[in-house]
Amino acid sequence: MKVSKIRARALAVVFSGAFAGHALALDPGNAAAGAKVFKKCQACHSIVAAEGNKIGPNLHGVIGRKSGTQEGFNYSDAMKSAGIAWDEATLEKYLRDPKGFVPKNKMAFAGLKKDSDLANVLAFIKQESTK
Ligand code: HEC
Numbered sequence: 001m002k003v004s005k006i007r008a009r010a011l012a013v014v015f016s017g018a019f020a021g022h023a024l025a026l027d028p029g030n031a032a033a034g035a036k037v038f039k040k041c042q043a044c045h046s047i048v049a050a051e052g053n054k055i056g057p058n059l060h061g062v063i064g065r066k067s068g069t070q071e072g073f074n075y076s077d078a079m080k081s082a083g084i085a086w087d088e089a090t091l092e093k094y095l096r097d098p099k100g101f102v103p104k105n106k107m108a109f110a111g112l113k114k115d116s117d118l119a120n121v122l123a124f125i126k127q128e129s130t131k
Contacts, residue, residue: 034123035121037120047059056073
């Protein structure tokens with residue numbers, strides 16, 4: 001391969017990296033793949049309305065809900081006063097870095113680091129949350 005070609009390739013990689021960094025929204029996720037990611041949440045959460053609260057609040061209807069308002073759940077003061085409207089954007093931020101987005105909240109979960117896991121679990125939550 002000629003040097004100029006190698007250069008062009010390297011530039012293309014650099015540029016696509018820069019653009020990927022700029023894209024704020026996640027790619028559309030896959031709900032079936034998200035069901036697998038949600039297994040990590042299930043130790044503490046149900047998304048089936050009839051199953052109620054567990055260690056964490058029930059997540060049925062969470063999209064469109066205000067943070068800290070699921071009936072019968074004993075939230076931390078941090079979550080009670082956070083005043084977040086849960087939508088895809090705020091859920092993404094919280095699930096990526098729970099303690100960073102809502103300092104002192106009591107969800108003992110480190111967060112999802114992979115964009116694909118986040119996109120997929122959001123697709124799953126969107127699907128199940130309104131069932
Ligand atoms: C170890 C238990 C645990 C795990 C695992 C866990 N959570 Fe939580 N989650 C909690 C607790 C406890 C709270 C309440 C936090 C508070 O009151 O400070 C919470 C709060 C939340 C909230 C805010 C709900 C509301 O009503 O305001 C959302 C959304 C959420 N979790 C989603 C998830 C998702 C999605 C996952 C998996 C990717 C997950 N959680 C994993 C325990 C957990």
